[in-house]
Amino acid sequence: MKLFYRKHYRIIKPAATGVLSLILVGLILLSPEFQRLFAKTADAAQTEETVAQTSSEASAGGVSDADQTADSAEDAASGDSGTAGSETETVQQDNAQMLAGEDSWMLALINRDHPLDASYTPASLTQIDDSHSVDSRIADALLKMLNDASAQGLDMYVISGYRSYDYQTQLFNDGVSQRMGQGLTEAEAYSETARNVAVPGTSEHASGLAVDIVSAGYTQLDEGQARTAEQQWLMEHCWEYGFILRYPEGTEEITGIVYEPWHYRYVGAETAKEITEQNVTLEEYLGQNRS
Numbered sequence: 001m002k003l004f005y006r007k008h009y010r011i012i013k014p015a016a017t018g019v020l021s022l023i024l025v026g027l028i029l030l031s032p033e034f035q036r037l038f039a040k041t042a043d044a045a046q047t048e049e050t051v052a053q054t055s056s057e058a059s060a061g062g063v064s065d066a067d068q069t070a071d072s073a074e075d076a077a078s079g080d081s082g083t084a085g086s087e088t089e090t091v092q093q094d095n096a097q098m099l100a101g102e103d104s105w106m107l108a109l110i111n112r113d114h115p116l117d118a119s120y121t122p123a124s125l126t127q128i129d130d131s132h133s134v135d136s137r138i139a140d141a142l143l144k145m146l147n148d149a150s151a152q153g154l155d156m157y158v159i160s161g162y163r164s165y166d167y168q169t170q171l172f173n174d175g176v177s178q179r180m181g182q183g184l185t186e187a188e189a190y191s192e193t194a195r196n197v198a199v200p201g202t203s204e205h206a207s208g209l210a211v212d213i214v215s216a217g218y219t220q221l222d223e224g225q226a227r228t229a230e231q232q233w234l235m236e237h238c239w240e241y242g243f244i245l246r247y248p249e250g251t252e253e254i255t256g257i258v259y260e261p262w263h264y265r266y267v268g269a270e271t272a273k274e275i276t277e278q279n280v281t282l283e284e285y286l287g288q289n290r291s
């Protein structure tokens with residue numbers, strides 16, 4: 001045996017080492033400790049993927065769209081898709097923090113480049129009529145504006161105030177479905193809807209600081225609204241109450257939203273006066289042009 005061993009030493013030793021290694025690896029793989037660790041890693045990977053998928057679906061309003069693809073391509077081209085993601089996250093937190101704060105809450109900028117965290121809800125909402133509410137901090141100013149208008153013999157009402165993220169998502173998806181029903185492709189329907197309905201996460205209505213007001217005699221949300229006596233009065237006087245017409249005519253390139261002669265945003269009396277005097281959009285006022 002000894003002789004045999006010595007004779008075949010060079011073959012037996014590596015073979016034995018190999019077998020031993022295999023047994024060792026087998027034991028490690030079978031050990032509960034390792035299996036637990038492995039299971040944890042697999043879990044984490046899946047969760048991250050699910051989160052990523054959910055958030056990209058959420059920002060797209062549940063539809064796949066040309067814009068998102070374009071964004072990703074841009075990110076890939078500039079090689080910083082990671083940074084882009086975390087920047088958006090920071091902006092979202094900043095917006096929510098700003099709105100929840102005490103000082104400059106009324107100056108929060110919410111648009112496609114500055115989305116608002118989906119989880120944000122105003123700390124306090126005030127019901128201004130049977131079916132609409134706004135952030136309590138703007139309720140007095142809004143009601144005073146509506147009452148003063150009414151005292152002038154004007155007849156108007158709020159058709160949209162605070163909107164939850166979920167409701168905005170529903171509105172957006174309805175818009176896409178409707179346009180696809182009219183024969184547009186999904187990508188076309190998405191970008192056409194995005195011109196008219198804020199992409200979920202980018203609507204000022206989620207902040208509770210914006211309202212849509214229409215003339216009782218003309219309730220269409222189109223440019224005809226601008227010709228009503230009610231809108232003419234609002235456009236002239238809203239700044240006195242701390243409001244601005246948020247998406248004025250000819251500013252789509254800057255705001256990303258078409259002319260909306262019914263959407264008013266509270267920014268506070270001082271800022272509303274300055275914005276009106278300077279005849280600029282909120283983006284320009286804050287030095288945050290989209291382009």
Ligand SMILES: [Zn+2]
Pocket residue numbers: 160205210211212262263264
């Ligand atoms: Zn609106």
